[in-house]
Amino acid sequence: MPATNAVYGYTDRLSYAPGDRVRVHVNVDRPTAVDVQLVELTGDDVISVPWSGAGTFEALPQEHSVGSFAVVDQAFSRSAHDFTCGIWFWPTAPDLAGRQTLLAVDGADGRGLVLAVEGGDVVAAVDGPQAVSTQVRAGAALRSRTWYFATVEVTQGSLTVRVSAVGPNPVTCTGHGEAVSLPHLDGARVSLAGGKVARVDRTDGAVHGSARDLFNGKLEAPFLVAGRLSSSELARAASGDTTVAVSDVARVLGAWDFAPARPGNDMTVRGVAGSPDGLLVNLPARGVTGVGWSGSVTSFVHAPEQYAAVHFHDDALSDVGWSALLEASLPHDLPSALYGIVLRAEDHTDVVPVTLVPAPESAPAPILVVLPVFTYLAYANEHMFEGDVSGLRADIRLDPRDAVRVGRPEYGLSQYDRHSDGTGVFFSSAARAILTMRADYEMWLTESGRGYSGDMYLLRWLRGEGCTFDVVTDLEVHQQGHALLSRYAVVVTGAHPEYTSAEMNAGLQAYRDSGGNLMYLGGNGFYQATGVLSESPLITEIRRGNAGVRGWDSEPGEVTLLSSGEPAGLWRHRGRAPQALVGVGFCAQGWDRSSPYRRSAASYADDVSWIFDGVEGDVFGSVGLVRGGAAGDEIDRADTTLGTPPGTVVLASSFGHSDEYQRAIEELGMNLPGLGGGTTDPEVRADVTYTPVPGGGAVFSVGSIAWTGALVGKEADPGVVAVTRNVLRRFAAASGRVVPAVDETKVD
Numbered sequence: 001m002p003a004t005n006a007v008y009g010y011t012d013r014l015s016y017a018p019g020d021r022v023r024v025h026v027n028v029d030r031p032t033a034v035d036v037q038l039v040e041l042t043g044d045d046v047i048s049v050p051w052s053g054a055g056t057f058e059a060l061p062q063e064h065s066v067g068s069f070a071v072v073d074q075a076f077s078r079s080a081h082d083f084t085c086g087i088w089f090w091p092t093a094p095d096l097a098g099r100q101t102l103l104a105v106d107g108a109d110g111r112g113l114v115l116a117v118e119g120g121d122v123v124a125a126v127d128g129p130q131a132v133s134t135q136v137r138a139g140a141a142l143r144s145r146t147w148y149f150a151t152v153e154v155t156q157g158s159l160t161v162r163v164s165a166v167g168p169n170p171v172t173c174t175g176h177g178e179a180v181s182l183p184h185l186d187g188a189r190v191s192l193a194g195g196k197v198a199r200v201d202r203t204d205g206a207v208h209g210s211a212r213d214l215f216n217g218k219l220e221a222p223f224l225v226a227g228r229l230s231s232s233e234l235a236r237a238a239s240g241d242t243t244v245a246v247s248d249v250a251r252v253l254g255a256w257d258f259a260p261a262r263p264g265n266d267m268t269v270r271g272v273a274g275s276p277d278g279l280l281v282n283l284p285a286r287g288v289t290g291v292g293w294s295g296s297v298t299s300f301v302h303a304p305e306q307y308a309a310v311h312f313h314d315d316a317l318s319d320v321g322w323s324a325l326l327e328a329s330l331p332h333d334l335p336s337a338l339y340g341i342v343l344r345a346e347d348h349t350d351v352v353p354v355t356l357v358p359a360p361e362s363a364p365a366p367i368l369v370v371l372p373v374f375t376y377l378a379y380a381n382e383h384m385f386e387g388d389v390s391g392l393r394a395d396i397r398l399d400p401r402d403a404v405r406v407g408r409p410e411y412g413l414s415q416y417d418r419h420s421d422g423t424g425v426f427f428s429s430a431a432r433a434i435l436t437m438r439a440d441y442e443m444w445l446t447e448s449g450r451g452y453s454g455d456m457y458l459l460r461w462l463r464g465e466g467c468t469f470d471v472v473t474d475l476e477v478h479q480q481g482h483a484l485l486s487r488y489a490v491v492v493t494g495a496h497p498e499y500t501s502a503e504m505n506a507g508l509q510a511y512r513d514s515g516g517n518l519m520y521l522g523g524n525g526f527y528q529a530t531g532v533l534s535e536s537p538l539i540t541e542i543r544r545g546n547a548g549v550r551g552w553d554s555e556p557g558e559v560t561l562l563s564s565g566e567p568a569g570l571w572r573h574r575g576r577a578p579q580a581l582v583g584v585g586f587c588a589q590g591w592d593r594s595s596p597y598r599r600s601a602a603s604y605a606d607d608v609s610w611i612f613d614g615v616e617g618d619v620f621g622s623v624g625l626v627r628g629g630a631a632g633d634e635i636d637r638a639d640t641t642l643g644t645p646p647g648t649v650v651l652a653s654s655f656g657h658s659d660e661y662q663r664a665i666e667e668l669g670m671n672l673p674g675l676g677g678g679t680t681d682p683e684v685r686a687d688v689t690y691t692p693v694p695g696g697g698a699v700f701s702v703g704s705i706a707w708t709g710a711l712v713g714k715e716a717d718p719g720v721v722a723v724t725r726n727v728l729r730r731f732a733a734a735s736g737r738v739v740p741a742v743d744e745t746k747v748d
Contacts, residue, residue, distance in 0.1 A: 053328025065321035069194025072278030107183030128181030136177035170238035205534030263565030283318035382414035424552035481507025531563030545569030580643030590661035594632025620719025624710030
């Protein structure tokens with residue numbers, strides 16, 4: 001028994017309006033009482049907030065919904081004594097220990113038939129009600145990432161299992177055996193990629209549950225037909241013809257089509273030839289290439305029949321499925337800010353973040369801060385530190401919550417990770433405890449706040465300056481766009497808005513072009529095209545593509561977002577480089593130390609010199625909480641070839657970066673000796689820019705994730721503070737809304 005009874009939780013959403021009901025889901029290592037309270041996190045001090053949901057509750061260890069599969073209840077409208085089950089499959093871990101279910105039939109009488117991968121072979125097994133079982137092996141030697149066609153024939157009390165590698169001259173491996181306790185098909189359940197299904201539950205935008213013997217790889221076109229397939233039909237199926245079994249509708253007992261009918265969050269498995277529909281559970285990946293992919297298309301939208309497969313993973317997660325410990329309404333009079341739900345159990349505490357957006361009927365504050373939750377989800381519970389990170393850091397110091405997640409699949413994966421079979425993670429769900437999204441979390445990469453905890457620097461500074469501001473998340477901008485943003489004099493980004501949707505970008509551009517003032521106080525922003533698969537629970541989607549800085553490559557042909565049907569990958573490769581929106585775009589990254597900026601000659605011009613009022617000398621930003629400076633981590637520069645608008649003024653540029661800072665790989669056409677890094681490459685730099693917009697607004701960008709870390713604490717940089725303050729006050733005043741005056745000597 002662990003010495004510490006750890007308690008962790010999540011809420012049913014990441015953001016709420018005053019008065020909304022919030023559900024709190026909590027897991028503990030062993031039964032215990034959990035004390036719950038609500039606090040505000042925005043400022044330097046944690047402030048307790050009266051709440052009807054506060055109290056003490058009895059919590060229990062939870063079951064977890066992890067590992068994807070599919071299920072069809074009451075799968076058959078009629079039965080047959082002799083029948084054939086078949087499926088096309090593409091295994092990604094065929095030698096994994098244990099059984100991996102391809103197709104299972106579980107009769108209402110407790111008897112079952114399973115076709116599975118086991119020990120690098122294909123097996124068929126019949127399980128009886130008293131654990132009497134028969135198993136037949138095909139004698140195959142399966143290869144990873146190869147398409148196969150497998151069948152099991154049930155005829156007159158015998159089993160015949162066949163498997164063939166799909167191709168023009170297939171070789172078939174066959175096994176025979178006697179069968180006992182065959183299942184009755186009447187009332188039977190079919191499961192795919194998992195067996196012995198324990199539960200299936202559905203929320204608004206997710207289907208979650210649990211099963212055993214999970215499969216890693218792709219499945220396509222499962223079927224059951226009366227009688228046998230002929231030798232010619234078997235040969236056609238082994239050549240990749242997935243229509244063979246269902247061409248004679250009269251003999252079809254059950255068949256299912258995995259091809260996505262349209263972009264979006266459709267977890268339905270479509271029944272064929274009158275078969276009932278089923279459900280995909282725990283978010284397997286659709287929009288992936290199938291048996292018939294020709295290589296001539298790269299989108300399921302244009303040829304859905306070539307994308308009729310689903311990729312299943314034993315560690316996929318859509319909603320971890322913890323039951324709610326409590327449900328209560330938030331106070332109606334709470335101002336927009338960052339709050340936390342404190343969970344205390346024995347000697348352990350977790351503070352679950354809650355973003356309170358302004359009430360729709362409330363008067364807007366002058367300033368709107370947009371928290372980049374799509375980026376928080378991209379990094380959520382990342383496991384990069386478990387791999388070889390020697391190229392990033394010579395030594396790393398983990399936050400204690402990183403170690404908690406190792407070997408615990410219920411915490412899920414980030415979109416920088418790979419599934420257990422080595423393929424990339426497309427989806428990230430908020431319906432789990434995201435331990436990297438805590439106000440005091442320090443990421444090993446920078447040994448400082450990053451993501452949510454990094455954006456606390458900005459909010460602490462704004463509160464310390466006496467500013468009145470509202471807070472929303474990417475989701476609200478995705479949903480409401482310009483209609484939301486246009487209510488505000490100034491829109492301020494977080495430090496790392498890397499992952500954005502098309503709707504977000506359109507809303508920000510419309511705001512900018514209609515006279516809005518935008519402060520991009522970060523780096524590596526507006527970089528990766530992101531889809532929203534579900535809004536409740538919030539589930540984002542990416543496909544890395546085959547360019548840019550990335551933790552994995554997309555499989556050939558799998559570069560279209562299931563959520564929207566749009567191309568995935570970098571925004572610059574869709575003609576929407578961040579330079580065109582905010583003046584600067586990602587150019588380099590490094591994590592040894594951050595650097596200062598030096599003012600440009602252009603910054604002394606009368607129309608922009610006000611930005612540096614109160615700044616002494618040409619150099620500023622030489623201290624900060626993120627690696628000791630204001631220009632670091634991931635940095636951006638101006639580039640007119642990528643769309644930096646005419647009239648943009650480069651006010652300052654960073655200098656003194658080490659060779660750990662290397663150019664972004666999408667900018668390097670060839671790997672050549674002597675390309676160098678920060679010490680020799682003039683393009684490795686962060687630019688501070690000011691862009692007046694013809695509509696009357698302006699954009700101010702700083703080109704660095706580390707900038708906001710130089711706003712607060714003992715390491716606050718007077719120049720960074722003064723520049724940020726000057727721009728914020730001018731932008732607000734230009735729209736007739738004045739940010740409160742502050743002590744000009746104040747830097748913390």
